[in-house]
Amino acid sequence: MTFVTFRDTTLKLQRKVEDLEDVRFLVGTLNEVREKEADIDTLITPIEDMYSLLLRYEVRVPKEETGMVSDLRYGWKKLRKLATDTSDNLARLQVGFKRELIKEVRTFVQDAQAFRRDWEANGPMVPGLDPMEAVDRLKKFQQMFEVRKRKWENYSSGEELFGLQVTKYPELEQTEKEVSMLDRLYSLYVTVISTIKGYGEYFWVDVVEKIDEWGEQVMQYQAQCKKLPKALRDWQAYVDCRDTIDNFLEMLPLFQALAHKAMRDRHWKQLMQVTGKELQLADDVFKLQHLLDCNILHHRDEIEELTTAAVKEEQIEIKLQSIESDWVVMNLVSLLLSFCWLSAAASAMPIMQHDQADRQGCKARSGD
Numbered sequence: 001m002t003f004v005t006f007r008d009t010t011l012k013l014q015r016k017v018e019d020l021e022d023v024r025f026l027v028g029t030l031n032e033v034r035e036k037e038a039d040i041d042t043l044i045t046p047i048e049d050m051y052s053l054l055l056r057y058e059v060r061v062p063k064e065e066t067g068m069v070s071d072l073r074y075g076w077k078k079l080r081k082l083a084t085d086t087s088d089n090l091a092r093l094q095v096g097f098k099r100e101l102i103k104e105v106r107t108f109v110q111d112a113q114a115f116r117r118d119w120e121a122n123g124p125m126v127p128g129l130d131p132m133e134a135v136d137r138l139k140k141f142q143q144m145f146e147v148r149k150r151k152w153e154n155y156s157s158g159e160e161l162f163g164l165q166v167t168k169y170p171e172l173e174q175t176e177k178e179v180s181m182l183d184r185l186y187s188l189y190v191t192v193i194s195t196i197k198g199y200g201e202y203f204w205v206d207v208v209e210k211i212d213e214w215g216e217q218v219m220q221y222q223a224q225c226k227k228l229p230k231a232l233r234d235w236q237a238y239v240d241c242r243d244t245i246d247n248f249l250e251m252l253p254l255f256q257a258l259a260h261k262a263m264r265d266r267h268w269k270q271l272m273q274v275t276g277k278e279l280q281l282a283d284d285v286f287k288l289q290h291l292l293d294c295n296i297l298h299h300r301d302e303i304e305e306l307t308t309a310a311v312k313e314e315q316i317e318i319k320l321q322s323i324e325s326d327w328v329v330m331n332l333v334s335l336l337l338s339f340c341w342l343s344a345a346a347s348a349m350p351i352m353q354h355d356q357a358d359r360q361g362c363k364a365r366s367g368d
Helices: 003-013 020-037 040-056 063-070 072-122 131-161 170-199 208-226 236-258 265-275 288-292 300-367
Strands: none
Touching: 003 020, 003 072, 020 072, 020 131, 072 131, 072 170, 131 170, 131 236, 170 208, 170 236, 208 236, 236 288, 236 300, 265 300
């Protein structure tokens, strides 16, 4: 113990006793004092020896410090006296607190039973509840249970403090298990529903770069869903959560196919005809939610055929463009060859005319 510890412990032991929590606090503090009592000499003696050595070698030490060291053993003696007085006071008050504790425990047993009946009649486990209604009820009953959990712990520790048999609360024990189990289910349910709903707010032009990230996230949800207790697998929230996850994962390949650059306006019009939904395709209007509202899984086969046809059409367009380019090159080569031939012919014409004139001249001279 140090100077500061003496002071702090003294303040703790001077705490006014008003309820069971104060009793528990003081008992804990008294236990700390008892634990330190056996070691007090090993704590104080080294400090006294150190300051004695400093004084022997005439090292300047603040008078305040030397006074505090001199008062260490006196301070410990005062602290022990205060601890004894506090212990005696608790012993006198014990009878009253013990009687009050027993009375409160009896009342709490009845409260725990009533809480259990309310949980069974109006809690989140009532059959046929909508999952979101069950979420609201779970939050409400969790708060009510936490209040009782604190009382449960306080009363149990109080019974241990006074050497009484610790009362069991089977209703609260069962409710605690069910609250924990349902919290796992509905926490995942709310997360999955809100997350996938949030995906729907993305503009379609931004979806492509998010598909892989979304796939990884939803697969993690799927793994968590599979780890939930088997007892929950018939619950509507579990079914909705599982179906939402599975359906979204099945839609991801359709998103990828529809996001292919081969998709033209005519293909989107075909999609609208297949789904019976009108879509505004402007980049600043068209969102993923609009596509989700089309129930594309119901029309999966038609959409797969449509997107496959779009890719094939693009391939044909590319081939036609290639052929067209080849024809342009061939026509250009043909024109160049024709031009070269005509140029050559034009260049040869004067020579041919000159040769013909020479031949005619030769014939005329031969006739002479």
